[in-house]
Amino acid sequence: MNSSKVCLECGGKMIPARIDKTFHIGDKEIEIRGLSGFKCERCGEVSYNIQDAKMIQNIINALNSNNEVDVLNLEETAEFLRVSNQTVYNMIKDGRLKAHKVGREWRFVKGDILAYMNAYSNESFVAMAAKGGKVDVDDLKAIQNELKERESSGDK
Numbered sequence: 001m002n003s004s005k006v007c008l009e010c011g012g013k014m015i016p017a018r019i020d021k022t023f024h025i026g027d028k029e030i031e032i033r034g035l036s037g038f039k040c041e042r043c044g045e046v047s048y049n050i051q052d053a054k055m056i057q058n059i060i061n062a063l064n065s066n067n068e069v070d071v072l073n074l075e076e077t078a079e080f081l082r083v084s085n086q087t088v089y090n091m092i093k094d095g096r097l098k099a100h101k102v103g104r105e106w107r108f109v110k111g112d113i114l115a116y117m118n119a120y121s122n123e124s125f126v127a128m129a130a131k132g133g134k135v136d137v138d139d140l141k142a143i144q145n146e147l148k149e150r151e152s153s154g155d156k
């Protein structure tokens, strides 16, 4: 097993760690203790093991999906995914995101958006979403590639 993980933020050494983390979801907070992952000894950046990252995302998805609306318009979808409207158009165009045209307007079913998010499930995406940061599709691709490399190197 390869244990030399490098911090994506500062290039420092990532040390295996148990992590307690508070996630902010809208005006709610949820604290998860004892997550397994790595912590950067230089800047304190954390990354979670894949299984835990997926668990976190499932929890966040479940909490998000309690927010009443099941059908979103384009702006709401962009806001939900924290991307630009143009990115959502691109995602419709190349078939990554299911969309329904009602008159001139696009409508999105929340379940489809969550399915899309699951397809791109990974720790960095979760971390960024939890921080309320912008995630663009190019970032997701880069993250996905990195994740694949990591999985194929047998580092879990």
Ligand SMILES: [Zn+2]
Pocket (backbone or CB within 6 Å): 007, 008, 009, 010, 011, 012, 040, 041, 042, 043, 044, 045
């Ligand atoms: Zn670092």
